[in-house]
Amino acid sequence: MLAPQWLAATAPRWGIFHPGAAGAFISLLIFAIIVYAMIQMARAGRPMRTIHALPGLDAMDEAIGRATEMGRPTIFVMGIGDVTDQMTITSYPVLAHVASQCARYDTRLINPNRQPLVYAVNEAIIQESYLEAGRPDAFNPEDVRFLTDDQFGFAGGVMSIMEHEKPAATILYGDFFAESMLMVEMGGMIDTVEIGATANTAQIPFFMAGCDYTLIAEEMYAASAYISKEPVLVGTIVGEDIFKFLMVAVIVIGTIWASTGGKVGFATFFKM
Amino acid sequence: MLITALAGLVVVVGEYFQFAQNMNVLTTFNTWFQVAQTVAFPIGLISLFLVHGANVQRKRQRWVLSLLLIVVTSIYLVVSLITGPRAGTAMDWVYQGYISPAGSTLYGIIAFVITSCTFRTFRFRSREATVLVVAALFILIAQSPLGGLLWSKWGTIGDWIVLVPSNAASRAIVLGAYLGGFATAIRVLLGIERAHIGGMAK
Numbered sequence: 001m002l003a004p005q006w007l008a009a010t011a012p013r014w015g016i017f018h019p020g021a022a023g024a025f026i027s028l029l030i031f032a033i034i035v036y037a038m039i040q041m042a043r044a045g046r047p048m049r050t051i052h053a054l055p056g057l058d059a060m061d062e063a064i065g066r067a068t069e070m071g072r073p074t075i076f077v078m079g080i081g082d083v084t085d086q087m088t089i090t091s092y093p094v095l096a097h098v099a100s101q102c103a104r105y106d107t108r109l110i111n112p113n114r115q116p117l118v119y120a121v122n123e124a125i126i127q128e129s130y131l132e133a134g135r136p137d138a139f140n141p142e143d144v145r146f147l148t149d150d151q152f153g154f155a156g157g158v159m160s161i162m163e164h165e166k167p168a169a170t171i172l173y174g175d176f177f178a179e180s181m182l183m184v185e186m187g188g189m190i191d192t193v194e195i196g197a198t199a200n201t202a203q204i205p206f207f208m209a210g211c212d213y214t215l216i217a218e219e220m221y222a223a224s225a226y227i228s229k230e231p232v233l234v235g236t237i238v239g240e241d242i243f244k245f246l247m248v249a250v251i252v253i254g255t256i257w258a259s260t261g262g263k264v265g266f267a268t269f270f271k272m
Numbered sequence: 273m274l275i276t277a278l279a280g281l282v283v284v285v286g287e288y289f290q291f292a293q294n295m296n297v298l299t300t301f302n303t304w305f306q307v308a309q310t311v312a313f314p315i316g317l318i319s320l321f322l323v324h325g326a327n328v329q330r331k332r333q334r335w336v337l338s339l340l341l342i343v344v345t346s347i348y349l350v351v352s353l354i355t356g357p358r359a360g361t362a363m364d365w366v367y368q369g370y371i372s373p374a375g376s377t378l379y380g381i382i383a384f385v386i387t388s389c390t391f392r393t394f395r396f397r398s399r400e401a402t403v404l405v406v407a408a409l410f411i412l413i414a415q416s417p418l419g420g421l422l423w424s425k426w427g428t429i430g431d432w433i434v435l436v437p438s439n440a441a442s443r444a445i446v447l448g449a450y451l452g453g454f455a456t457a458i459r460v461l462l463g464i465e466r467a468h469i470g471g472m473a474k
Contacts (some may be wrong), residue, residue: 116316146316221452
């Protein structure tokens with residue numbers, strides 16, 4: 001079905017913005033202002049709302065403790081996204097936290113990677129975490145490894161590591177695609193606690209079905225705030241929630257407007 | 273942090289402003305990134321050789337497989353550098369004859385893995401789980417020829433379940449994910465999130 005004419009982007013209104021991008025830029029600006037305001041409120045000492053309990057993140061420490069007691073390693077797989085992927089970037093604080101916990105409990109941490117740049121960043125993060133935990137000697141560079149750039153070759157490599165090393169805690173945190181199910185099911189065969197987190201909607205059902213704990217989409221983006229409990233970070237989550245309510249209001253108004261025939265005025269913002 | 277913030281601002285400007293689009297700012301940035309990624313590949317290769325070389329040197333368990341990996345990777349690397357990635361070359365022959373079928377095999381296994389996981393997971397444990405199982409069974413039958421044979425309306429109802437409630441939930445998740453991504457990007461641009469450069473968030 002063709003989109004109605006009034007949905008087509010017009011030429012740049014002010015000669016500055018790329019056609020169709022002005023509305024998106026203004027939305028981004030509003031979002032940035034809201035988040036910045038929340039950050040400043042947090043820095044000023046205003047009390048911030050707490051993030052509701054995320055069982056998946058609470059279970060990470062328990063899973064690492066389980067691995068320590070059983071004398072088995074923990075494996076952290078950051079998916080197959082590259083270093084610019086949002087899910088990869090949001091996985092770094094969690095990796096740092098897991099590495100720090102593994103260093104404290106003297107538990108081996110294995111981190112296989114698909115992308116060379118991600119491997120390089122992960123090695124630095126894990127080494128830094130071990131150093132901050134006061135256990136630089138415990139860091140084993142061979143446990144942070146690059147496997148292959150091939151999607152299913154990487155999945156096969158991770159499955160082989162899991163089958164051989166038998167980790168007691170498996171954390172799948174990042175951007176996953178079709179290979180995720182192979183890793184999840186491999187974990188189901190080796191008696192490991194699996195924690196899955198991704199924002200890829202096609203893979204979330206697989207994680208929900210196969211993992212013991214799952215973090216869905218925005219829950220994984222709230223991880224750094226949840227783990228650190230820093231008011232500034234919690235402020236960004238509050239700002240995100242405020243903007244989400246605004247977006248829902250716009251969607252509801254837009255739906256009613258579009259369903260009742262619509263007037264040109266309301267559509268102008270989205271045609272900018 | 274300054275480099276991260278500047279790079280982020282350049283991408284924002286390149287995405288939204290016409291003058292930056294005319295200057296192909298984003299195209300240039302993407303080219304630089306691809307070059308950086310290509311240059312980083314030897315880092316991964318070195319890591320691979322170091323890990324498996326240590327396995328061979330210390331005769332750890334399955335060291336023979338590590339030796340095989342080193343030998344095969346080295347030969348394939350040399351052959352690829354000589355012949356190049358053209359159709360009909362040795363590099364192409366190995367890729368078409370081994371690497372591609374191996375990937376397809378693992379991809380094919382996914383169907384059985386999903387079936388195994390579904391069998392373990394879909395249970396009538398609670399009301400929500402019951403709704404899930406019933407809807408899943410409905411859609412499964414609707415997607416197969418059996419649905420049409422049993423009842424003419426089966427496909428219509430199955431399509432409605434996929435296109436309306438399931439799609440709505442999926443879009444809600446995507447909305448939350450994109451906003452979460454924006455918030456993460458703003459934290460990185462402002463230097464609040466620093467884990468990627470070796471510091472915990474401040």
